[in-house]
Amino acid sequence: MIDKAVTLTSCAQKDVNEFKEYVCNAPTPQDAMNRQQMLNKFTNNVSTLAKQLEDVVRRYATLKKETAAAAAAEQQQGYSNKKKKTNKRGNNGDDTLYDSNVNRQ
Known part of the structure; x- marks a missing residue:
């Protein structure tokens, strides 16, 4: 998973370099400004993704x-040192459905 992320990050760096070249080759100043804005958004998204x-x-x-x-x-404590479960219901070990404290009528 991490190797794939590193590979994608290096691909993104290559894309940023190609995008910079694309910005430099703009025919008009307006196109250059638009391309620069796209480049800024792209690099911000890539940096946010890298931080995440x-x-x-x-x-x-x-x-x-x-x-x-x-x-x-x-593992250090070992399994033999574990406490046995205590009977909290007070039914004296009787494995019935009801507590022995309940009055049955």
Whole structure:
């Protein structure tokens, strides 16, 4: 995913260079101004996209580090140290549908 994004970014840089050449070859000053405005919009969009991509990659790296740290901590504690579930209902281990505290009529 990241390799593809880098490839697309370098393609965008090539497009920007070609666009600059297109701006320089404008036949009239009005065309040159219009082309320059298009170039400015295009470069702004590319830079915004690059910043967003950078944020996504940073978040992914952070999430991956947190996941790895949590897995390492869980592995370090081991499975034998986990507490057994306690019976919160107070039904004394009776595996019935109802609590033993409920009066059945």
